Amino acid sequence: MRQHKKPLFSLHHRPHLMRRWIQFFRRAQPPSPSPTPTDTAATSLIPLNELKAGRRGIVRRLHGGRHFANRVYELGFLPGSEITMLENYGNGPVLVSVRGARVALGNREAARIQVEALEEADEK
Numbered sequence: 322m323r324q325h326k327k328p329l330f331s332l333h334h335r336p337h338l339m340r341r342w343i344q345f346f347r348r349a350q351p352p353s354p355s356p357t358p359t360d361t362a363a364t365s366l367i368p369l370n371e372l373k374a375g376r377r378g379i380v381r382r383l384h385g386g387r388h389f390a391n392r393v394y395e396l397g398f399l400p401g402s403e404i405t406m407l408e409n410y411g412n413g414p415v416l417v418s419v420r421g422a423r424v425a426l427g428n429r430e431a432a433r434i435q436v437e438a439l440e441e442a443d444e445k
Contacts, residue, residue, distance in 0.1 A: 380434060
């Protein structure tokens with residue numbers, strides 16, 4: 322009878338390592354204090370695919386699994402990164418400038434990235 326070989330390393334049997342692994346991929350941040358009603362309007366988040374061409378924004382949140390998060394992290398979409406929308410025709414891919422590079426994302430991918438739109442000086 323063959324004996325089942327025990328794996329050398331398994332995260333399922335080490336819950337403390339599993340928690341750290343999950344936190345690494347989620348980039349868990351401590352909860353922020355609850356915003357006051359005046360702060361809520363100033364920090365409204367919109368999906369990246371709704372940002373108009375020529376507008377700037379700051380990446381705040383990613384909605385997706387770890388594979389999606391890893392992919393966009395490698396492209397430069399880190400929380401706090403400033404981005405500029407170069408082309409957005411409403412459907413199809415969007416062209417974004419992030420960290421000095423031009424990146425094209427699909428519309429569905431862009432919808433999973435939440436940004437805070439920055440106010441432009443000439444719009445006021």
